[in-house]
Amino acid sequence: MSGPALTIAQVSVRFGGIVALDNVSITVDAGSIHAVIGPNGAGKSTLINAITGIYTPSSGRIEFFGRRIDGRPPQEIERLGIGRTFQNTELFREMTAIENVIVGLNRQINYGLFEGALHLGGFRSGEVKARDDAMAHLAFVGLADDADTIASNLPFGKQRRLEIARSLATRPQLLLLDEPAAGLRPAEIAELNEILLGLRSKQRLTIVVIDHVMALVMAISDRVSVLNFGNKIAEGTPKEVRASPEVVKAYFGEERSHARGT
Amino acid sequence: MRRVAFAAIGFGLFLLAPHVLRDFQLFQLCLIAGTAVIVLGLVVVTGMAGQISLAQSAFVAVGSYGSAILADKCHIPLWAGIPVSAVGAAFVGFALGQITLRVAGHYLALATLAFTAIVQLILIHADDLTGGAAGMPVPAFAIGSLVFSKAGQLYYVIVPAAVTAFLIFANLLRSRFGRMLAAMRQSEIATASVGIDVLRCKALAFAASAFLGALGGGLLAPLTSYLDPAQFGVIEAISLLAMAVIGGMRSPIGAIFGSAIFILLPEALQHFQTYLGLIFALLLCVSIVARPDGLASLRLNLGRGR
Numbered sequence: 191m192s193g194p195a196l197t198i199a200q201v202s203v204r205f206g207g208i209v210a211l212d213n214v215s216i217t218v219d220a221g222s223i224h225a226v227i228g229p230n231g232a233g234k235s236t237l238i239n240a241i242t243g244i245y246t247p248s249s250g251r252i253e254f255f256g257r258r259i260d261g262r263p264p265q266e267i268e269r270l271g272i273g274r275t276f277q278n279t280e281l282f283r284e285m286t287a288i289e290n291v292i293v294g295l296n297r298q299i300n301y302g303l304f305e306g307a308l309h310l311g312g313f314r315s316g317e318v319k320a321r322d323d324a325m326a327h328l329a330f331v332g333l334a335d336d337a338d339t340i341a342s343n344l345p346f347g348k349q350r351r352l353e354i355a356r357s358l359a360t361r362p363q364l365l366l367l368d369e370p371a372a373g374l375r376p377a378e379i380a381e382l383n384e385i386l387l388g389l390r391s392k393q394r395l396t397i398v399v400i401d402h403v404m405a406l407v408m409a410i411s412d413r414v415s416v417l418n419f420g421n422k423i424a425e426g427t428p429k430e431v432r433a434s435p436e437v438v439k440a441y442f443g444e445e446r447s448h449a450r451g452t
Numbered sequence: 453m454r455r456v457a458f459a460a461i462g463f464g465l466f467l468l469a470p471h472v473l474r475d476f477q478l479f480q481l482c483l484i485a486g487t488a489v490i491v492l493g494l495v496v497v498t499g500m501a502g503q504i505s506l507a508q509s510a511f512v513a514v515g516s517y518g519s520a521i522l523a524d525k526c527h528i529p530l531w532a533g534i535p536v537s538a539v540g541a542a543f544v545g546f547a548l549g550q551i552t553l554r555v556a557g558h559y560l561a562l563a564t565l566a567f568t569a570i571v572q573l574i575l576i577h578a579d580d581l582t583g584g585a586a587g588m589p590v591p592a593f594a595i596g597s598l599v600f601s602k603a604g605q606l607y608y609v610i611v612p613a614a615v616t617a618f619l620i621f622a623n624l625l626r627s628r629f630g631r632m633l634a635a636m637r638q639s640e641i642a643t644a645s646v647g648i649d650v651l652r653c654k655a656l657a658f659a660a661s662a663f664l665g666a667l668g669g670g671l672l673a674p675l676t677s678y679l680d681p682a683q684f685g686v687i688e689a690i691s692l693l694a695m696a697v698i699g700g701m702r703s704p705i706g707a708i709f710g711s712a713i714f715i716l717l718p719e720a721l722q723h724f725q726t727y728l729g730l731i732f733a734l735l736l737c738v739s740i741v742a743r744p745d746g747l748a749s750l751r752l753n754l755g756r757g758r
Contacts, residue, residue, distance in 0.1 A: 242645065268647040280642035282635050292628075293635045294646045299628045306627035307620045313627065320628075360646050 195220040195396040201250030210236040212420040223397045225407040228417035234400045238368050243267040273362030275353040277369045283342040291324035294359030327355040347378040364396045371406040479603035484711050485614035486672035491695045491707035493664030499701025501657035502637030506689040507564035508665045510571035513684035514541040515666025516673040523591040530593045534670030538663050545662025549655030568689050575681035587680040590673045610671045622704045698739045700746025709747040
């Protein structure tokens, strides 16, 4: 773990009079799994949308390996090496699983318009290589047997993993996962954990996980930042965060924290 | 092997047709081929890329008038003028795309509809170039001293050109470029998240549809031999979209089916001329409800791009 992959410095996002993120600073170390947690409406999704260029921060700066990225359009930020998944999954629903991943590989398929028009030259080899690569990504997330299933026919847990495979196909250095465990059964969460730990150790990927399901976050995260009402209220190792009275208050309400304090 | 057999049979039919069909039937065949190229443009931009376009008849006008004016004023023969106009239309389409594609759905339909209305107004008021409301004659299609004027002769130009356009675009739709369009239609936000520039992609789809519209228009101009600005209005744009819907927007074959029905049905129903509009309207309604992917979805998987 050396140096920051992602630096979020005093970032605020406002929509009209509503402050969705208020002066939030988070530093994500390269090669780590960093969780951002918080109750509903804490600003977690706003944060991920600000990083990926869907929202432009009202103030503050976001840097990716020292390069400023806030204010750039989403496709440009992705090209710098930031992949993402979506809270409600955004798959290409009419395509098969493998086709979804092949779209992710698009920029690595390098035949041109002319070869595409005539199906000559690099077309065939490019398509064959794309299929092989896509298959490898599917196998990595455990979907090898579902390659030819239409995406919208996959069970929810598999749709989640397919989104990860599609994002991995773009060869990101940083992967942002927006509530990857929401709606998953405990067994599926365990599988997801294995995949994410594998990504960190084998591919040296930096991962930011946004979630409110503690089981995923606490088991695999190196560091945890806690948001509440658009503010960062705590940060530390999973153990430290779990013990923080602020966090307990945010999650369980006043009474419980008083009860704990006394 | 099968592809070679198909190609051989197709080529055989192509050579046989002029000896079997009457002149009027060849005329209809040419009309279908040219129209199918125009509708193929809508398959690309609306069916694949998901952007509703009512600008297609304007692009047809750019191809028809463009090549006729180039021949009239600059003495550029049609065989060169048609591709030049089509490339010109592609640039216009790309620019139009950059401007209008920031809006979507109904607003995009309205913006493209306005474009068609503007182009038609230009055709009517630029008297010196277009002959104004009275229209203009189209010079004969000639390569050197070889003149193609009757349908039986133009057949050897229009049908091969249309087939070539179809083969190229069917290939493109089954390549990474077709996948980009399909991805964009299904989720723009996910398409951007894998690094594809959605706006540029849409504008390119518009450019392709403009190219095909103008190519089809240019090919049909010498066949009809006279250009009347009334043929390039909003109603025609809607008819073209209806052809795409009835034929099937998700595959190139759908463009051929749709064009064939719109050209052949009026002949078969000559006695119901008064109700033709009603019949097409009903056909459109039925196909939207019963066959949202058009007639093309009835056949097997030939050349399908998902």
